Amino acid sequence: MDDLAYWIALARFPKFGAVRIKKLSDAFPSLSDAFCATKEQLVAAGIEPNIAEHFAFERDAIDPARELARLAEHDVRAITLRDPDYPVELKTIYDPPAILFVRGTLPDQGRLHLAVVGSRHPTRYGEQVTRAFVEPIAKSGAVIVSGLAYGVDAIAHRATLDAGGTTVAVLGGGLDEENVYPSQHRTLAAHIVAGGGAVVSEFPIGTHVMKQNFPFRNRVISGLSRGTLVIEAKATSGSLITARCAMEAGRDVFAVPGSIHSELSEGPNNLIKTGAFAVTTPADVLSRLGLEVRETKPDYAPGSAEEKTIYDALTREPQHVDELTAKTNLAPATISSTLTLMEMKGSARHLGGLYYVRG
Secondary structure (H helix, E strand, O other): OOOHHHHHHHHHHHOOOOOHHHHHHOOOOOOHHHOOOOOOHHHHHOOOOOHHHHHHHHHHHHHHHHHHHHHHHOOEEEEEEEOOOOOHHHHHHOOOOEEEEEEOOOOOOOOEEEEEOOOOOOOOHHHHHHHHHHHHHOOOOOOOEEEOOOOOHHHHHHHHHHHOOEEEEEOOOOOOHHHOOHHHHHHHHHHHOOOEEEEEOOOOOOOOOHHHHHHHHHHHHHHHHOOEEEEEEEOOOOOHHHHHHHHHOOOEEEOOOOOOHHHHHHHHHOOOOHHOOEOOOHHHHHHHOOOOOOOOOOOEEEEEEEEHHHHHOOOOOOEHHHHHHHHOOHHHHHHHHHHHHHHOOOOEEEOOOOOOEEE
């Protein structure tokens, strides 16, 4: 049987991470021999006695051939630490995943990867900042890595796709459809793959999402990336785990500073105090990472006098339609219909709640 089946089977056992699987790989002629080894042989290979005993008891429930078949069923491939396709940046962190499950296409390893993380409940300002950073960075050729969660994660993925860029989502469960979390983002995951990116996980097919999985997921997000950008996060946010993992790996951490009165600014502001780079423009991030912002947006040509008036009134700051009515002296019905047309052209963007910004 293919040795890959035994890599997957060993990874199915929760206590067998990269370090222990490497011990087994070094001690046995093949991983199939390691999988079938006695407790005493496992201990001789450097596995702790209690873990060796636990595995010897549990392994009858693990079918290597079935594990391999499940990958094909779900259009997923597995990349081991010894595979040349294993991401180089990830391989250099402490305790990288022994195996990485991938649906879609991993971007070329020579491309810069940037992790973008933040609050699951960002403010309207946070949503706007996420797009303002991600779109030009993605257009400049960087791969955007995030965790498919609500809030900043999902906005970062969507902004990348809208910009025609490539994005990678890292999950805290298996890549089978029912374990893509949150379930409301399964369509987004499919769009990421269709857009030339990938959805990845270190957890085998069928692994349910559990709270304790997220710190492992966060280390993979930062591990795949040359730098990590944090946009709005409470002082206790899981995004700070991602930032800490990046710092421990010697990677750059960027934080967008915010109001001292905002709970969602505590995370970024604290990161800046401890050595993160304070950034206020995409160019701040790209210049540090060795890329330049590509100016790709064509000049905007309004189709009517009303459209030009509204476009001139819009800014990067969210404005309610009532404000636009007061500023332009146009009828509410005219503003509504013109904004709809401008959204279709990409010259205006609706943020929800009748708030708009310039596109």
